[in-house]
C-alpha cells in the first residue's frame with residue numbers, strides 16, 4: 001500500500017453526509033408503489049388515493065395514449081438507436097415537433113429528453129461568464145443547475161416580485177454584461193402560484209434581455225386549448241414544456257424561433273450527445289397532444305375542485321399558498337410534523353408526500369396536495385374530513 005493513503009476512509013464523506021441528513025429528519029428513501037388507475041395506487045399491499053402525482057388529467061392511463069405507444073413500437077421498434085444528429089431523427093420526431101410548434105402558436109419546437117436535461121443544458125448554451133442571469137427566488141433546481149453550469153453571474157429576485165426584477169435590470173444594464181437572461185417558471189412547482197407572463201415579456205423587451213420560461217406545470221391544463229401559459233405569445237425566446245406531468249408521458253420540448261432552434265441543434269450538448277426519445281414515448285405524446293385541446297370540460301371540473309379544496313383548507317385553518325393550479329401546498333413548517341401528517345394520511349388511505357428542505361426553503365416543510373380531474377368529489381371530501389380530524393386532534 002502506498003504510504004499516506006488510507007483506503008478505508010475514501011467513502012467517509014458519504015456516510016457522514018447521510019448521518020447528518022438523518023439527524024435533521026431529512027433522509028429520503030425510495031418507496032415503490034403500483035398504479036391502479038388515474039388516482040389510486042397500491043403501496044405495501046394497501047390501496048391509497050394518490051394526491052401527489054402530477055398526472056393532472058389522468059392521461060398516463062388513457063387508452064389512446066397507451067394504444068399509440070404500442071402502435072409506434074410495432075412500427076418503429078423500442079429504441080431510436082442513435083442521437084438526433086446521427087440516425088435518431090425519425091419522421092415521427094419531426095412531425096411531433098411541427099405539431100407542437102403549430103398548436104403552441106410558435107415558429108419552431110425542439111424535443112429534449114427531460115425537462116431537467118433541457119434546463120441544465122440550454123441555459124449554459126445561452127449565457128457565459130460575461131452574462132447575467134436574473135431568476136425568481138423559487139425556481140426549480142434544474143434551472144439553478146443550468147445557471148451554475150453556465151458560469152454566468154446570477155441574482156435572484158423576490159418571488160414573483162417584478163418591481164424587484166426591474167430594479168435589478170436597471171442596475172444590470174449599466175454594468176456591461178454581454179447578455180442578460182431572465183428565467184422563471186409560469187406555475188411554481190412547489191407553491192402552485194403563477195407568474196405574470198405578460199409583465200415578464202414587457203420587462204424583457206424594455207431591457208432587451210433574453211426570456212426563458214419554464215411552463216412545465218401549465219402545459220395540458222392552462223392557456224388556450226390547454227397548451228400552457230406561454231402558448232401563442234410572442235416575446236418569449238424559449239418556453240419549456242414537459243411531457244411527464246399533465247401530458248402523462250415522458251420527455252420535454254421547447255418552443256422557440258427557427259434561429260434559436262438551429263443554434264441549439266448545433267451548439268447544445270444536452271441535445272446533441274444523447275439518444276433520441278424512443279418511439280413508444282413519441283407515440284403517447286402525439287396522442288396526448290391530439291387529445292388535450294378537447295379536454296376543456298376536464299379542465300373546468302379541475303378548476304372547480306381546486307377552488308373547493310383551497311377554500312376548505314383555509315376554512316380549516318391550514319396555512320396555504322396563493323395557489324391557482326392543481327398544486328395545493330399546505331405549509332407545516334417543521335419537517336417532523338410534515339412527515340407525521342403525511343403518515344397519518346397514509347394510515348387512512350391517502351398518499352400525500354411531505355416536501356422538505358432543500359426542495360423548499362427552510363422551515364417551510366409542506367404537504368403538496370395535487371389534484372387531478374380524475375379525483376371524484378367523494379375522494380376530495382374524504383381528504384378534507386381527515387384533515388379536519390387531524391387539525392382538531
Ligand SMILES: *Cc1c(COP(=O)(O)O)cnc(C)c1O
Nearest residue numbers: 114115116140189214216242244
Ligand atoms: C418537473 C419539472 C422539471 C423537470 O422536468 P422532467 O421532465 O421531469 O425532468 C423542470 N422544471 C419544472 C418547473 C418542473 O416542475
